[in-house]
Amino acid sequence: MIKHLPHNIGNLNNLEYFVCISNLLEGLPGDISRCQNLIGLYLSRNRIKSVPEQLIKCKELRELYLDYNELVTIPESFVRFCKLNIISLSGNKLLYLPHIPFISCPRMLIENNDYLTYIPYSVGCQQSVLTYSNQASWCAMSQPVVENTLNGIWSLRVQECGNESLSELPSNCISIRLSLSGKVLVMPRQLKRVYQNNNFAIPSLFELSLRNVYTRVWKEKMELSLKTPSNIQTHFSQLMCPIENNDTRLNQEELEQLLPKEVLVLLSRGPVAYCSNPACSSPIFHDAAVEIIPKDVQRRSWDEDEPELYKVYASRFYCSAYCRQTYFNNTSLQWERQLLNSALNFHILNVS
Numbered sequence: 112m113i114k115h116l117p118h119n120i121g122n123l124n125n126l127e128y129f130v131c132i133s134n135l136l137e138g139l140p141g142d143i144s145r146c147q148n149l150i151g152l153y154l155s156r157n158r159i160k161s162v163p164e165q166l167i168k169c170k171e172l173r174e175l176y177l178d179y180n181e182l183v184t185i186p187e188s189f190v191r192f193c194k195l196n197i198i199s200l201s202g203n204k205l206l207y208l209p210h211i212p213f214i215s216c217p218r219m220l221i222e223n224n225d226y227l228t229y230i231p232y233s234v235g236c237q238q239s240v241l242t243y244s245n246q247a248s249w250c251a252m253s254q255p256v257v258e259n260t261l262n263g264i265w266s267l268r269v270q271e272c273g274n275e276s277l278s279e280l281p282s283n284c285i286s287i288r289l290s291l292s293g294k295v296l297v298m299p300r301q302l303k304r305v306y307q308n309n310n311f312a313i314p315s316l317f318e319l320s321l322r323n324v325y326t327r328v329w330k331e332k333m334e335l336s337l338k339t340p341s342n343i344q345t346h347f348s349q350l351m352c353p354i355e356n357n358d359t360r361l362n363q364e365e366l367e368q369l370l371p372k373e374v375l376v377l378l379s380r381g382p383v384a385y386c387s388n389p390a391c392s393s394p395i396f397h398d399a400a401v402e403i404i405p406k407d408v409q410r411r412s413w414d415e416d417e418p419e420l421y422k423v424y425a426s427r428f429y430c431s432a433y434c435r436q437t438y439f440n441n442t443s444l445q446w447e448r449q450l451l452n453s454a455l456n457f458h459i460l461n462v463s
């Protein structure tokens with residue numbers, strides 16, 4: 112029946128594993144960030160509505176169980192956990208997932224999120240690569256790894272996701288309504304403007320400045336390719352740690368003199384996504400061109416003979432309509448387009 116954790120929980124600085132499953136917790140004190148030796152945090156089946164951003168300071172964290180709570184989103188900063196092996200988010204009220212893949216490539220569980228209507232493409236690919244590499248023996252016996260990897264985004268466990276639609280949009284969020292299904296896709300809170308079909312839309316000057324300063328000062332980089340044995344290349348993002356280079360990096364003091372505080376906050380929080388055009392990979396803050404890729408995927412439930420069809424949507428963000436166009440006109444990516452367009456060409460995964 113525990114409702115609150117003590118606010119000085121950080122005094123337990125040797126704490127390694129904290130288990131508080133099936134209680135009545137509604138949140139976590141930010142002070143938990145002082146538990147620098149925390150390895151496992153098990154908070155399944157509570158009433159947690161949000162988790163503090165500071166949790167990222169627990170650098171040793173390997174297992175994070177937040178399933179069956181009331182989370183609407185998780186802090187974007189969580190993608191920067193360096194040692195995280197597993198993050199369980201099943202059975203929440205998630206509206207979207209971070210669009211930047213996790214540095215440590217943890218296993219992510221997301222089924223039973225009624226309002227989750229889409230998956231970020233890069234995160235989905237990352238998860239799939241992980242899934243298939245974990246099942247290497249199974250892979251060897253069936254299709255080639257490459258094929259599995261390419262189909263990967265669609266093999267995520269999304270059972271019982273996107274079943275219900277929102278009665279009202281959360282405040283400060285913009286959304287995309289899909290014309291065919293009428294489904295509403297809630298965009299990450301930081302985004303102020305998205306465009307789907309406008310080929311002439313350009314980012315605002317403010318957005319361009321943010322990108323420019325971020326790239327120069329933070330020097331963070333995304334790598335966007337995965338080479339597979341049979342000469343096929345797929346693109347999924349891998350976040351690299353910031354490059355520490357004191358010669359070119361401005362220090363905090365210099366920055367504070369140069370930039371308004373609100374801008375500094377935005378920059379230190381980092382981008383919401385990176386451009387999906389591998390040749391660009393520019394950081395995206397407020398303003399993005401969005402591509403929504405629909406696909407029917409097939410699931411066979413244990414008690415039924417007839418496979419069930421799920422409509423899954425994946426999202427890709429680009430820094431501009433121009434980048435989206437360039438990416439699509441790139442002929443070397445023909446195979447990827449074919450794959451994405453073969454909407455009903457799914458594979459049956461035979462468990463036996």
Ligand SMILES: [Zn+2]
Binds near residue numbers: 393429431
């Ligand atoms: Zn771009």
